[in-house]
Amino acid sequence: MKFIRDLKEGDRISDIYLCKHKQAAVTKNGKSYENVILQDKTGVIDAKVWEPGNPGIGNYDTLDYIDVCGDVNSFQGSLQVSIKRIRVCREGEYNPADYLPVSAKDNDKMYAELLDMVDSIRNPWLKQLLESFFLADDEFVRKFRHSSAAKTVHHGFVGGLLEHTLSVAKLCGYYCGAYPILNRDLLLTAAMCHDIGKVKEISPFPENDYTDDGQLLGHIVMGSQMVAEKAAAIHGFPHGLLAQVQHCILAHHGKYEYGSPKLPALMEALALNYADDTDAKLETFKEILENNSGNQGWLGYNRLFESNLRATRE
Incomplete structure (x- = not known):
């Protein structure tokens, strides 16, 4: 299993995570999508389902354990997953202890x-x-x-x-x-x-x-x-x-x-x-x-700090 802490921009994931949160949303252009927060014991990561009607996106809900396939991108200084496929997992396919931070x-x-x-x-x-x-x-x-x-x-x-x-x-x-x-x-x-x-x-x-x-x-x-x-x-x-x-x-x-x-x-x-x-x-x-461990330079603008953050180079 590839833990959220170890993800970096450009990764493609195909693994099981806890769906901590799911919310339907609409873009400025009126296109439907879904906001998702994935979680494991190392942390959480924001994710988006841009094509919720895609046949590869199965029915799932908050607190389901889901098998996710997607790409890791960077958005406003934080990592984000663009989800391509989702499958709800059966009990026995995962260890709950791996999903509590x-x-x-x-x-x-x-x-x-x-x-x-x-x-x-x-x-x-x-x-x-x-x-x-x-x-x-x-x-x-x-x-x-x-x-x-x-x-x-x-x-x-x-x-x-x-x-x-x-x-x-x-x-x-x-x-x-x-x-x-x-x-x-x-x-x-x-x-x-x-x-x-x-x-x-x-x-x-x-x-x-x-x-x-x-x-x-x-x-x-x-x-x-x-x-x-x-x-x-x-x-x-x-x-x-x-x-x-x-x-x-x-x-x-x-x-x-x-x-x-x-x-x-x-x-x-x-x-x-x-x-x-x-x-x-x-x-x-x-x-x-820690969530941007692969990036030793500028991390992008962060709304909380109102600044473009940078990792210290050794």
Whole structure:
């Protein structure tokens, strides 16, 4: 099997992939086509069926395992497959484990690092709050350790939420050393909790798509609610301290246009915003480079970065 991570422009593929998404569309000229997202354990790739009425395109749907024949092209800096033939596979023709993208980092080691951070918190209220999530709530822990951090943009793999959270918390730990004025306990607590709402916003794999609550409320609001619910179960939890944690969560996207209900008003909220944005952007760039591993030069224009990206030459 040729994994998505290893595809390069000019390849012709004839292999089995998970159809993560399928959507009918129409070109500006009124011609029907289909948008498809193919997935395996190494990632996802955009694909197009330009001739959906072609006899070689069998009936298929989202979450089907499909045998695909097509050509790999480059479009706006990203690889894209032009699909010529599709056949739905029968059970036994594929190993489902090959089709779930998984973090390259060890899940147990990452979680142990996160628990070490929890243990380092000195404020008793914040430590209790973190323990109520990451030690006492088995269902939450299971979801948190296996959720993605996003549908497609960054950390869109099993363990992605844990990997992203740990990276953000480590960056915040560095900030605390560089700027001792920061309240370390507050910032690290907010960092570890900033994306907990994603366990409710995004459905489990292999679907890994937005839930109804995710569409209606979003992970920022739900994460703030989850923290409030846990704090309410801790007798005497200081209201002002809870409000500060919630503010950091509500402001961690930094701007209204990026989905933040609040703009950062605390130094800790600002630090969290920059740590979150740094990890998300660098991981996104890393995934773009990995998906274009055969190209050591210019990769084309990328809408997210609003720039023509380039791979560094050694």
